[in-house]
Amino acid sequence: MIHTYKFQDINVVLDVGSGAVHVCSDAAAALLRACEGQPQADARPPEDAFSAAEFASAREEIDALTRAGLLDAPETGEDVLLPEDRGAVIKALCLHVAHDCNMRCAYCFADAGGYAGARALLPLETGKRAIDFLLGRSGARRNLEIDFFGGEPLMNFEVVKALVQYGREREKDYGKNIRFTLTTNGLLLDDEKAAFINEHMDNVILSLDGRPEVNDRCRRTVTGEGTYAHVAEKLLRFAKAREAAGKLYYVRGTYTKYNKDFAGDVRHLADLGFRNISVEPAVSDKPEPWALAEGDLPELFAEYDRLADFMREREQAGQPISFFHFNVDLEQGPCAYKRVAGCGAGTEYVAVTPEGDIYPCHQFAGEPAYRIGNVLTAGGFENKWFDAFNKAHVFSKEACRGCWAKYYCSGGCHANALRMEGDLLRPHRLSCAIERKRLECAIGLVCARALTCP
Amino acid sequence: MQHIKTISKGTLKQTDGKGCGECQTSCQSACKTSCTIANQECEQTRIKRPR
Ligand code: SF4
Numbered sequence A: 001m002i003h004t005y006k007f008q009d010i011n012v013v014l015d016v017g018s019g020a021v022h023v024c025s026d027a028a029a030a031l032l033r034a035c036e037g038q039p040q041a042d043a044r045p046p047e048d049a050f051s052a053a054e055f056a057s058a059r060e061e062i063d064a065l066t067r068a069g070l071l072d073a074p075e076t077g078e079d080v081l082l083p084e085d086r087g088a089v090i091k092a093l094c095l096h097v098a099h100d101c102n103m104r105c106a107y108c109f110a111d112a113g114g115y116a117g118a119r120a121l122l123p124l125e126t127g128k129r130a131i132d133f134l135l136g137r138s139g140a141r142r143n144l145e146i147d148f149f150g151g152e153p154l155m156n157f158e159v160v161k162a163l164v165q166y167g168r169e170r171e172k173d174y175g176k177n178i179r180f181t182l183t184t185n186g187l188l189l190d191d192e193k194a195a196f197i198n199e200h201m202d203n204v205i206l207s208l209d210g211r212p213e214v215n216d217r218c219r220r221t222v223t224g225e226g227t228y229a230h231v232a233e234k235l236l237r238f239a240k241a242r243e244a245a246g247k248l249y250y251v252r253g254t255y256t257k258y259n260k261d262f263a264g265d266v267r268h269l270a271d272l273g274f275r276n277i278s279v280e281p282a283v284s285d286k287p288e289p290w291a292l293a294e295g296d297l298p299e300l301f302a303e304y305d306r307l308a309d310f311m312r313e314r315e316q317a318g319q320p321i322s323f324f325h326f327n328v329d330l331e332q333g334p335c336a337y338k339r340v341a342g343c344g345a346g347t348e349y350v351a352v353t354p355e356g357d358i359y360p361c362h363q364f365a366g367e368p369a370y371r372i373g374n375v376l377t378a379g380g381f382e383n384k385w386f387d388a389f390n391k392a393h394v395f396s397k398e399a400c401r402g403c404w405a406k407y408y409c410s411g412g413c414h415a416n417a418l419r420m421e422g423d424l425l426r427p428h429r430l431s432c433a434i435e436r437k438r439l440e441c442a443i444g445l446v447c448a449r450a451l452t453c454p
Numbered sequence B: 001m002q003h004i005k006t007i008s009k010g011t012l013k014q015t016d017g018k019g020c021g022e023c024q025t026s027c028q029s030a031c032k033t034s035c036t037i038a039n040q041e042c043e044q045t046r047i048k049r050p051r
């Protein structure tokens, strides 16, 4: 399978089977487009657009690359990679340290931190049992992950600190290496917390939506005030400290129907001085006024193109930024197995709530049907969803099998599939369209860079 | 070549068996920005590469 598309003024060709990426002339692109989805020999290019000689020479090059295994290469199939074979080993934990929040964001999937349940903070003992649970179930995996999530984790920071210490002690007994991460809205961030986070957290996600009016429209305090003025400067100072310490962070925004011109928000964040930026589309299964819909796609696509242009501008000015979804490593990506196995929710990744309840991932927290155990009860873990999640990989989803993006996307979000399409095996169409567009831009940017500095 | 220039030969690494499984998990939901496959590093290269 190949995928040919235009990025800026470049014809980009992705060979799905090999992962090879080429740029090509208009004549070659026309030929390749004509043969998408059918054997090359049967392909008929559009007539009259190019001379016979042009087509003939393009055809020769296409044939040479095909023989070299760089075009139309066979895909690694299910027979070689059986994602279902992975054992029931848990290596990553989303620890809900606070089911409470000091903001009231319009689009919050977690009901302002409450996850449709009672507001609660994770007790230290429950957190410790969750860490024991992870260590005890991690089998031969050495690298483990714990993400402090919420609600707002800084509302329970003493517990975060104690759990980091506990994890550091216990990982030695098990011969493991725990990587801690944290997501915060920044309201409670101060120098002391920042210093601790910088020392102990591998990655930090800082929530901020971009331009003040955009941020404040959705991200408000409990009393309904905008939050930009409270957090923007603090978050920036923190980000700079992390950069200085050589540590990773992302400032992460949500874009909604209200700011389909989200490239302006990325630009704003970049102008403030943030270097690692991400913005994510807000979707919902309910008819929320802020939720994006398929009808918005043309505008969103154009906006991603504008964002890509902005990235190039910054690069050429010697001030590159990193936009999360435009990062793609064509040379050193993960192994093929990882690419088809998916996010790991319900198989190697679970979430634990302040009550100690275990769920397949943070998105399922609070949904009784998806509760798969409790870390406080001995033998209290019975993963009735394991098979369903384990089998939800790209080869078992019809849409993914035929999708050129499958080895980069790995099958989308299970929670979205269930919520939006009602079926674990039917990826959310809107999210797919956005994912493919972002990948086109990401791969296109690699090509644009290669063409300017060979 | 006059028509096609190869930018990357691709590394859809064929792993024997199942890969080592040591790499980061990769939530793709909008609420997390942890890591999607596209921008994920292989743990084996991460170890070798000085940071
Ligand atoms: S973009 Fe959608 S169809 Fe394509 S691999 Fe991802 S989840 Fe599957």
Ligand code: SF4
Binding pocket: A343, A344, A345, A349, A360, A361, A362, A363, A412, A413, A414, A415, A416, B026, B027, B028, B029, B032
């Ligand atoms: S199901 Fe969705 S939200 Fe949950 S871990 Fe997977 S990608 Fe992330």
